[in-house]
Amino acid sequence: MISVIHHQRNPAQGGLSLERVFASVRAHLDPSFQVRTAIAPYVSQGLVRRAWNIASAARETADVHHITGDILYVALGLPRQRTVLTVPDCGRMHVLTGYRRLLYRLGWLQLPARLAAFVTVISHATRKELAAFSGRSPDDIRVIGCPVPDGFVPAARNPWPEQPLILQVGTDPNKNLHRVARALSGIQCRLVVVGRCDGASEDELRAAGVSWVSRTGVTDAEMPSIYAQADMVLFASTYEGFGLPIIEAQATGRPVVTSQVTAMPEVAGEGACLVDPHDVASIRNGILRVLDDASYRDFLVHRGFENVGRFDPRLIASQYARLYEEVSLHAGVRGHPERALE
Numbered sequence: 001m002i003s004v005i006h007h008q009r010n011p012a013q014g015g016l017s018l019e020r021v022f023a024s025v026r027a028h029l030d031p032s033f034q035v036r037t038a039i040a041p042y043v044s045q046g047l048v049r050r051a052w053n054i055a056s057a058a059r060e061t062a063d064v065h066h067i068t069g070d071i072l073y074v075a076l077g078l079p080r081q082r083t084v085l086t087v088p089d090c091g092r093m094h095v096l097t098g099y100r101r102l103l104y105r106l107g108w109l110q111l112p113a114r115l116a117a118f119v120t121v122i123s124h125a126t127r128k129e130l131a132a133f134s135g136r137s138p139d140d141i142r143v144i145g146c147p148v149p150d151g152f153v154p155a156a157r158n159p160w161p162e163q164p165l166i167l168q169v170g171t172d173p174n175k176n177l178h179r180v181a182r183a184l185s186g187i188q189c190r191l192v193v194v195g196r197c198d199g200a201s202e203d204e205l206r207a208a209g210v211s212w213v214s215r216t217g218v219t220d221a222e223m224p225s226i227y228a229q230a231d232m233v234l235f236a237s238t239y240e241g242f243g244l245p246i247i248e249a250q251a252t253g254r255p256v257v258t259s260q261v262t263a264m265p266e267v268a269g270e271g272a273c274l275v276d277p278h279d280v281a282s283i284r285n286g287i288l289r290v291l292d293d294a295s296y297r298d299f300l301v302h303r304g305f306e307n308v309g310r311f312d313p314r315l316i317a318s319q320y321a322r323l324y325e326e327v328s329l330h331a332g333v334r335g336h337p338e339r340a341l342e
Contacts, residue, residue, distance in 0.1 A: 028317035075112035085116035089241025123263035147313035155228035167230035171195035183283035250304030271304030
């Protein structure tokens with residue numbers, strides 16, 4: 001039996017999409033892998049709290065230590081030969097400036113990437129960025145995608161209504177809601193936004209005359225039904241390390257409009273209409289193409305079902321299982337290469 005620890009951030013920090021990913025991985029690993037989570041005791045703020053998080057991680061013992069995003073700096077306290085580092089994205093390198101950017105690059109990317117024996121990312125786009133920012137060779141960075149979260153299954157398609165329901169997941173700045181609002185101006189539709197809209201986004205939606213509602217406090221268990229109620233999914237983000245809503249929509253059987261930048265094209269495959277997220281006209285044209293062309297919608301749904309098979313939870317779990325076997329052998333722990341999945 002190989003013991004594995006998933007090191008995770010404190011949940012009070014928010015932004016738990018990667019925790020959902022590895023909950024699915026754990027659910028589909030063979031029981032011969034003894035996996036547990038180690039939650040950072042403190043929110044990642046300030047030098048002292050982060051030092052305590054490093055010390056807490058260092059007290060844990062296992063055959064494999066897997067840092068599953070955000071608290072990448074705890075690699076400073078873990079045994080190199082037993083450590084796997086998963087970097088979800090390098091987004092903060094595009095928003096931080098000055099000394100904060102330098103500290104982030106050093107403490108979250110460069111040092112952890114050099115201290116961990118094994119480094120994974122969730123997309124080829126992130127691998128390219130991480131190699132550039134960390135100095136680690138892209139040949140030494142593995143790509144393992146995200147699994148479709150549990151509960152997302154094909155749902156009966158609704159008769160196409162006069163005012164289609166468009167689903168937008170997320171309200172962070174990169175989710176591009178202000179341009180989405182302008183792109184929807186004058187289009188007969190209803191918009192459901194999952195997440196809390198700030199005042200500026202609400203003003204944009206009102207000014208554009210969009211009929212919209214905001215859903216907050218939505219649980220993971222409720223998300224599949226929200227997708228099933230939608231007629232299409234709009235995810236014109238300006239930056240993603242992966243883009244879970246793309247495969248969640250495809251698994252449900254809904255046409256997707258998403259962005260042609262960062263990881264989104266590789267994740268979507270041929271199962272999405274790709275637009276320029278920085279161009280309101282491009283977003284609008286993509287939306288109208290899906291709304292007005294039934295055969296195109298059918299094509300996207302069909303290709304989406306084909307594409308999402310790449311992200312079957314059992315397949316993703318098998319890739320991590322093989323990695324854990326390799327880590328254990330690398331560290332001198334007797335592994336079980338024949339064991340992978342349920």
